[in-house]
Amino acid sequence: MDYRQRTTLITGASGGIGAEFAKTLADKGSDLILVARSEDKLEALAADLRSRHGIRAEVIAADLSVPGAGDGLVTEVGKRGLDVDILINNAGFGTHGDLIDADPARIRDEVSLNVAVLTDLTTAYLKTMAAKQSGAIINVASTAGFQPVPHMAVYAATKAYVLSLSEALWWEGKQHGVKVLALCPGATDTEFFDIAGSDDAAVGSRRSTRQVVDTALDALEAGKPSVIDGAQNRISAIGSRFAPRRLVIAIAERAVRPKKG
Ligand SMILES: NC(=O)c1ccc[n+]([C@@H]2O[C@H](COP(=O)([O-])OP(=O)(O)OC[C@H]3O[C@@H](n4cnc5c(N)ncnc54)[C@H](OP(=O)(O)O)[C@@H]3O)[C@@H](O)[C@H]2O)c1
Secondary structure (H helix, E strand, O other): OOOOOOEEEEEEEHHHHHHHHHHHHHHHHEEEEEEOOOOOHHHHHHHHHHHHHOOOEEEEEOOOOOOEEEEEEEHHHHOOOOOOOEEEEEEOOOOOOOHHOOOHHHHHHHHHHHHHHHHHHHHHHHHHHHHHHEEEEEOOHHHHHOOOOOHHHHHHHHHHHHHHHHHHHHOOOOOEEEEEEEOOOOOEEHHHHHHHHOOOOOOOOOEOOOHHHHHHHHHHHHHHOOEHHHOHHHHHHHOOOOOOOHHHHHHHHHHHHOOOO
């Protein structure tokens, strides 16, 4: 895909996988709309990418977990006279711990951000892309979406939703010249585990954000409905589809079980 003369909107661009998407796509010549809550981080990234690559980089600071945030973002993008050619729904977070102990407001935010806003943005921009018979949407799911995960039950369920939605929309999008991809990273070296409160869980080795983004862009180019980053992650995720359900749940539980004491 030629990324020049295109505008990519990235949610959760202030760090981790989102910031890596921003750097990689700027290097390929795409203009950017960077969205997250941390305005200072977004401004610093935008300034760096403008000066390095001569691209246009717009910053929109927004808390996407509040109700109606998706519509608000679409309106703001429109007000600035910008057209979105590529949408990367990357913003998301996880919560670690059993649901009975969880803060209900935090769980609500998790579902709003990982599911509701992603759906609103996908709905809005799929339409405008279809009208142009061109465009691409990358929705960041997770290997957590392939099986239920005790201690991260809501997070895994949100990612199962993202995976299912995106694979179905891959088919619908094809009828209108729009590519849709579900990106499923496994454990990746970002702030994710600190924010989820699960840094001490036995998540195994982590892939780099660069590896994840390269995997996504290769899969988008190849027109795949979904992609799992990393050979080891692919084996585990695909294996979980064939193993007995009780075993799959038990293995997932063990992988993120909180340390005692
Ligand atoms: N790291 C992993 O192991 C892993 C594995 C599988 C899937 N994923 C998925 O990958 C995506 C990116 O995560 P990451 O690993 O890069 O984590 P990260 O380093 O914590 O980055 C998360 C990004 O989302 C933004 N964000 C969080 N809450 C937000 C809100 N309410 N409104 C707007 N933006 C918000 C954050 O920016 P602000 O704090 O500035 O708002 C940040 O830019 C997520 O969807 C995650 O579920 C991660």
